[in-house]
Amino acid sequence: MANNLVNATLEACRSVIAGLKDRRRSKTARREFWALGPEECTGLPNDIGMSTGEFDDAMHMPHASQDFLTLAMLSVGIDPDSFHTLEFVRDGFMSRTCITCPHRRRCHSHLEAFDFESHYRDFCPNRDNFSKLLAKRYDA
Numbered sequence: 001m002a003n004n005l006v007n008a009t010l011e012a013c014r015s016v017i018a019g020l021k022d023r024r025r026s027k028t029a030r031r032e033f034w035a036l037g038p039e040e041c042t043g044l045p046n047d048i049g050m051s052t053g054e055f056d057d058a059m060h061m062p063h064a065s066q067d068f069l070t071l072a073m074l075s076v077g078i079d080p081d082s083f084h085t086l087e088f089v090r091d092g093f094m095s096r097t098c099i100t101c102p103h104r105r106r107c108h109s110h111l112e113a114f115d116f117e118s119h120y121r122d123f124c125p126n127r128d129n130f131s132k133l134l135a136k137r138y139d140a
């Protein structure tokens with residue numbers, strides 16, 4: 001009983017510390033982004049179909065400074081650097097979907113546990129895009 005309480009307290013502390021670290025990383029990423037200057041601050045979000053304001057809002061999401069799209073693609077067996085993938089990502093606004101995804105916390109947990117590939121179909125808004133990319137891989 002006492003052990004359970006200690007474990008639960010430790011887990012809560014770890015979670016608070018992880019949240020604080022994440023917020024600090026996101027704050028740094030936002031600062032670095034705004035330091036790029038007006039041209040890049042407009043161009044970079046536009047490249048993925050977002051306005052500068054939308055991009056800044058998204059930088060307040062959990063784990064905002066982390067690229068989950070690349071990790072998720074590697075986890076399900078998609079080459080994130082192939083020409084076809086890069087084209088599909090751009091045309092399907094996959095980066096935008098990922099950056100604004102409401103399930104970033106859950107995604108992070110599964111990526112950390114290396115079991116994203118067994119669970120993403122339940123929650124990932126990019127799941128259909130992943131399926132199309134995987135189908136193309138077998139067509140080629």
Ligand code: SF4
Pocket residue numbers: 068069072097098099101102103104107108123124125126127
């Ligand atoms: S769950 Fe969300 S954050 Fe994770 S890969 Fe899918 S779209 Fe991106």
